[in-house]
Amino acid sequence: MKCPxxxxxxxxxxxxxxxxxxxxxxxxxxxxxxxLKALLRDTHYLRRGPMKGSHDISVWHCPTDLNRYSFALGYGGGIASFKEFAEDDFLSGSFETPEAALAAGIEEVKSIERS
Ligand SMILES: [Zn+2]
Incomplete structure (x- = not known):
């Protein structure tokens, strides 16, 4: 990154x-x-379904509000594209704390298995 x-x-x-x-x-x-690095990171393992295996959940600053937090989901070397924010296709949600964003990301992964 260049100095402005x-x-x-x-x-x-x-x-x-x-x-x-x-x-x-x-x-x-x-x-x-x-x-440059995720603020929080966790993995969740799905035991069945077409997306079984290890899912990576990472927490970043929300693209539209630096005081809030969003999550990204990685699976099999790829990153889920949510297209929720024009600034960043790979982030979803806007939460008050990094912990809340992480919990929501884990829930999102769990919902894949249920669908
Ligand atoms: Zn400078």
Whole structure:
């Protein structure tokens, strides 16, 4: 990611879960809209059905509200496309806490088995 102040690409985050990016060149720091790493992550295993196996649930910042959280679902090397947000096809829902987004993601996986 390039620095918006000096266009240097010597930029870094102190924490991959943080939204704050720092520039090594001019010391500028700014806030981005998404973390590099999921804030929370869990797996849920489905024992039957066409999508049986391990499902990956990850929690990220909501694309439309940085104070809320959304989940993404991964399965078999792919990521579910929800097309719920124009900013990010792979995120779903908007929750008050990362834990609530994770729980909703797990419920979504469980509903695959029931359908
Ligand atoms: Zn800079």
């Amino acid at each position: 102040a000096c266009a240097s690409d010597r930029t870094y985050r102190t924490d991959p879960k943080s939204l704050i990016v720092h520039c090594e060149n001019c010391r500028h720091s700014w806030k981005t809209r998404q973390s």
